[in-house]
Amino acid sequence: MTYCVGMRLNRGLVFMSDTRTNAGVDNFASTRKMFHWCVPGERAITVMTAGNLATTQAMISLLEERFKASEDRDPSILTQPTMFQVARLVGATLKEVIAYSAPSGPDSADQFSASVIVGGQIKGGQPTIFLVYPEGNFIEISEETPFFQIGEAKYGKPILVRAYDAEMPFEDVLKLLLVSFDSTVKSNLSVGLPFDVHVYEEEAFHCDRTHRIEQDDPVYNEIASKWGDALKTAFDLLPDYKV
């Protein structure tokens, strides 16, 4: 499995993904699920993937035009005029890969299925995020739905629903996402460190605020270990329930 979150805030966008991939419990490895395409000053696009690894790797390779010789590559994701068109391109590519792997119809398509979060900003447009389905269609983030999750999303959802605030500074958002990821890691073996993070500030058109959070990251470990005590403090603020 996988856990990825893309979140929109008033200051910009934040993306976080885990890196564990597994087939059963005795075959697991670490793999990158977050990818960037940037033209400094003009566009910054981030893609995160969940699902069948052969499908998502093929999709990323196609988006990077690895079917062409290096010198002929001019990935069309870098020339789409809007984020909407970027989402359409990602959706069409994903659908094509799944159809190629699963010629025998809808049932086998499930096996090769994948979901994608694609977000960013292109000059002249707003920063936005899309959730792309294996069928190639997609939905856009909104004020009422300010974040998308893919993969093992249930464990980490309640804290996001509760604590999300569009006005949050990026440091608080990272804390929030780390608590959500930590809750998932503690509940499900198929999600694991390291985590990849990308913070995108509105109108910055850069991809440089990316970071990998390793197993021994001191701040992450402090957040993970202090969260239990912090929750106890939070409980004390609630009224007692007597039966």
Next chain:
Amino acid sequence: MTYCVGMRLNRGLVFMSDTRTNAGVDNFASTRKMFHWCVPGERAITVMTAGNLATTQAMISLLEERFKASEDRDPSILTQPTMFQVARLVGATLKEVIAYSAPSGPDSADQFSASVIVGGQIKGGQPTIFLVYPEGNFIEISEETPFFQIGEAKYGKPILVRAYDAEMPFEDVLKLLLVSFDSTVKSNLSVGLPFDVHVYEEEAFHCDRTHRIEQDDPVYNEIASKWGDALKTAFDLLPDYKV
């Protein structure tokens, strides 16, 4: 769906269940999923059910011996010598009901499947809880696994993992369970109020500390609405993460 939790503490046991039942989203109703059998001073047994409603209702009816005329009933759940034997009886009854509904083999058995939490205390034994599978086998609660969940368990699990403490007084446990249930209700339409609660104090052998928490319960609503603020306070106790 459903959400039920059975938890063991040093002081005794706590059970909580929701009451929503649904077939699709346009056919839903409220039904009890928590049942008690008591002999004051001698035994107190609580059963909670999740899964196919026809299966779980038939199982409860069989345990109550509703196949006999009222005057002939002497439910054998009231005469089992130990909680282990109670769990075996519940498992055998559950397996029998599923086999009756699904004569056409394992595939159709899934459709009529159900899970059960059964816990309590019989004089001479310790208070304990079992999780009974549709195959009729079961596992027992332990120090390392001090609670069982059935139904829509993922949303409410992280908070239980984090904040559970065997020494907690019952008021804190109810707070904790209400936060876990509230997180689930806020994330999944198939779980809903009212909730049923049963608090069992070790060596009490009673079933009278039961309570129904309705939609308009003032303390529940205060907990649900204050939890967001309490979490913000908890976040402030964590170190910032800068990228």
